[in-house]
Amino acid sequence: MSQSNEKTLPxxxxxEDDEGLQAQLKWAYEDFDVVIAGTREAAIAALRADEPAxxxxxxxxxxxxxxxxEGLAVLDAIMAIKPDTKVVVASGxxxxxxxxxxxxxxxxxxxxxxxxxxxxxxxVRRAFNLHAIEAENTRLAxxxxxxxxxxxxxxTGAPEMAKxxxxxxxxxxxxxxxxxxxxxxxxxxxxxxGLHDASNRRDKPFVAINCAAIPENLLESELFGHEKGAFxxxxxxxxxxxxxxxxxxLFLDEVGDIPLPLQVKLLRFLQERVIERIGGRKPIxxxxxxxxxxxxxxxxxxxxxxxxxDLFYRLAEIVVKIPSLAERPGDATLLAKAFLQRFAAExxxxxxxxxxxxxxxxxxxxxxxxxxxxxxxxxxxVIMADAxxxxxxxxxxxxxxxxxxxxxxxxxxxxxxxxxxxxHALARTEGNxxxxxxxxxxxxxxxxxxxxxxxxxx
Numbered sequence: 001m002s003q004s005n006e007k008t009l010p011x012x013x014x015x016e017d018d019e020g021l022q023a024q025l026k027w028a029y030e031d032f033d034v035v036i037a038g039t040r041e042a043a044i045a046a047l048r049a050d051e052p053a054x055x056x057x058x059x060x061x062x063x064x065x066x067x068x069x070e071g072l073a074v075l076d077a078i079m080a081i082k083p084d085t086k087v088v089v090a091s092g093x094x095x096x097x098x099x100x101x102x103x104x105x106x107x108x109x110x111x112x113x114x115x116x117x118x119x120x121x122x123x124v125r126r127a128f129n130l131h132a133i134e135a136e137n138t139r140l141a142x143x144x145x146x147x148x149x150x151x152x153x154x155x156t157g158a159p160e161m162a163k164x165x166x167x168x169x170x171x172x173x174x175x176x177x178x179x180x181x182x183x184x185x186x187x188x189x190x191x192x193x194g195l196h197d198a199s200n201r202r203d204k205p206f207v208a209i210n211c212a213a214i215p216e217n218l219l220e221s222e223l224f225g226h227e228k229g230a231f232x233x234x235x236x237x238x239x240x241x242x243x244x245x246x247x248x249x250l251f252l253d254e255v256g257d258i259p260l261p262l263q264v265k266l267l268r269f270l271q272e273r274v275i276e277r278i279g280g281r282k283p284i285x286x287x288x289x290x291x292x293x294x295x296x297x298x299x300x301x302x303x304x305x306x307x308x309x310d311l312f313y314r315l316a317e318i319v320v321k322i323p324s325l326a327e328r329p330g331d332a333t334l335l336a337k338a339f340l341q342r343f344a345a346e347x348x349x350x351x352x353x354x355x356x357x358x359x360x361x362x363x364x365x366x367x368x369x370x371x372x373x374x375x376x377x378x379x380x381x382v383i384m385a386d387a388x389x390x391x392x393x394x395x396x397x398x399x400x401x402x403x404x405x406x407x408x409x410x411x412x413x414x415x416x417x418x419x420x421x422x423x424h425a426l427a428r429t430e431g432n433x434x435x436x437x438x439x440x441x442x443x444x445x446x447x448x449x450x451x452x453x454x455x456x457x458x
Contacts, residue, residue: 009031009032009033010032010033010052010054010128011032011033011035011050011053011054012032012033012035012052012053012055012124012128013035013037013043013047013050013052013054013055014026014034014035014037014056015038015043015055015056015057015058015061015071015074016036016037016038016056016058016090017039017058017060017062017065018058019038021115022038024115024117025056025115025120028117028121029121029124032124035050035052038061038062039062040074040077043055043057043074044074044077044078047077047078047081047082047085048081051082052085053085053086053128053131053132054085054086054088054108054124054128054131055078055086056087056088056089056090056120056124057071057074057078057087057088057090057107058071058089059071059072059075059089059090059091059098059099059102060090061074068091068098068101068102071089072098072101072105075087075107076105079105079106083106084134084135085131086108086109086127086128086130086131087106087107087108088107088108088110088111088120088123088127089107089109089110089111090110090111090113090115091112091113099112108130109123109127111123153190153193153194154190154191154194155331155334155335155338156331157334157426158323158328158329158330158331158423160323161328161331164320164321164323165194167318167320168191168194168195168198168320169198171195171318172195172198172199173198173200175289176317176318177270177289177290177291177292177314177317177318178192178195178290178291178317178318178319178320179255179291179292179293179298179315179316179317179318179319179320180192180291180293180294180320180322181293181294181319181321181322182293182322182323182324183322183324183370184369184370184372185369185370185371185372185373186322186324186325186370186371187322187371188293188322189208189251189253189293191320191322192206192208192251192291192293193206193251195249196249196251196289196291199249199289201248201249201289204245204246204247204248204249205244205245205246205247205248205249206245206248206249206251207241207244207245207248207249207251208250208251208253209222209223209241209250209251209253210253211252211253211254211256211257211258212253212254212257216259219258219259219262220262220265220278221238221240221278222240222241223240223241223242223262223266224240224242224243224265224269224275224276224277224278225237225238225239225240225242225243225277225278226240226277226278226279226280227277227278227280228279229279230277230278230279230280231279234278234279238277239277240275240277242275242286242288243277243286245286245288246286246287246288247287247288248289249288249289249290249291250288250289250290250291251291251292251293252290252293252315253292253293253294254294254295254296255293255294255298255315256294256295256296256298256301256307260307260308263307263308263311264308266311267308267310267311267314269286270290270314270315271314273285273286273287273288290315292315298312298316299312324367324370325367325370325371325374329419329420329423329427330423330426330427330428332362332365332367332374332427333359333362333363333424333427334427335371335374336354336374336378337353337354339374339375340353340354340378340381340382340390343378343379343382343383344382347379347382348382348383350385350388351385351388351389351390352388352389353388353389354389354390355387355389355390355391357391357392358389358391358394358395359428360392361392362374362395362397365397377395377397380394380396381394381395381396415454418450418454421440422436422440422447422450422451422454423456425439425440433447433448
């Protein structure tokens with residue numbers, strides 16, 4: 001029983017040659033799976049075998065117990081073998097220079113001897129927390145050209161969208177109103193659902209309403225509901241979308257289309273969290289999280305007087321700008337492959353993938369309709385395809401070889417072009433360095449240099 005529990009504990013490697021201190025430290029860390037090493041060889045062996053997240057390292061190890069050469073050699077080995085390890089080094093009184101040198105070589109922190117168990121414990125636990133956060137950030141950021149899902153359902157390999165997802169996850173458990181800004185077809189409702197699913201309201205309703213799709217004279221009833229007999233045709237009392245979302249999330253799509261008189265009523269609800277149905281006199285308390293979206297420029301609309309400024313600031317407590325598909329190099333290919341796999345399974349199982357000319361066409365298209373356009377084109381192509389591979393003709397894309405570089409500085413234009421082409425190639429090859437280098441007509445070392453220069457990951 002205890003053995004199975006031990007396996008779930010985080011690994012802590014203690015590199016210390018004093019047996020008394022070894023025992024003291026092991027006793028102090030019952031909530032960790034502690035591994036002890038007294039020499040460089042033992043420490044490196046334990047690092048390879050146990051892969052601890054955190055190491056405490058005494059710089060004064062034999063055969064140089066009065067110096068730091070052996071301890072620094074262990075530190076260098078740890079950084080070479082497993083650079084994400086958080087190493088906390090121990091130094092004697094007056095050995096600050098040695099501790100600073102260790103920090104420069106990659107150590108996370110240091111503590112002075114004699115050891116204060118409580119202080120060291122705080123440092124160690126903080127190191128474990130930081131290691132966990134960095135590991136999660138690495139998982140979320142993923143790799144360029146590698147398909148991953150963010151917020152549960154969205155497929156992306158682009159840092160631009162990963163940043164959007166991290167912002168949404170960060171605010172998910174708050175009650176602030178979130179405004180999603182982006183062109184049509186960028187996935188605003190999908191992001192709103194992702195926010196709801198990541199929040200503590202996930203077990204309550206998610207209710208969406210497209211304010212542009214409902215006639216102006218019906219929108220108030222849709223939002224606030226109505227009592228029986230409130231108007232001709234109101235044969236029964238009906239809850240509005242706000243009331244239906246009680247406890248959960250209300251997504252107002254195309255919020256810029258709400259008429260001014262109704263904006264006043266919506267503002268009152270946001271201020272007081274109380275509604276009255278049309279024809280009703282009883283106030284109804286509603287607890288709901290508001291997420292809204294629009295492709296319009298609401299700040300311009302407030303200046304023109306077509307959107308209330310006070311309502312804008314109520315709705316836009318957090319603003320998230322969603323990049324267009326053209327601003328997410330490589331994502332069109334990743335999404336197209338995912339759509340093809342889904343639609344082929346549903347509609348045309350003989351289709352197995354894209355022909356090279358189709359992938360070139362997907363890369364070269366500007367996608368003015370964004371993800372929605374891509375999804376529709378792939379769906380149509382899968383249905384119409386006669387061969388195992390979908391071709392460019394099936395997608396009906398008339399690509400333009402001219403680029404969209406809009407900078408005048410030649411060096412900046414070259415860098416922008418290089419980044420875009422490399423990210424497209426990585427997406428096409430699913431992150432394979434050799435295949436990407438061949439596709440780009442360059443050597444692997446040259447590609448590695450470019451990845452480093454442009455801060456891209458393979």
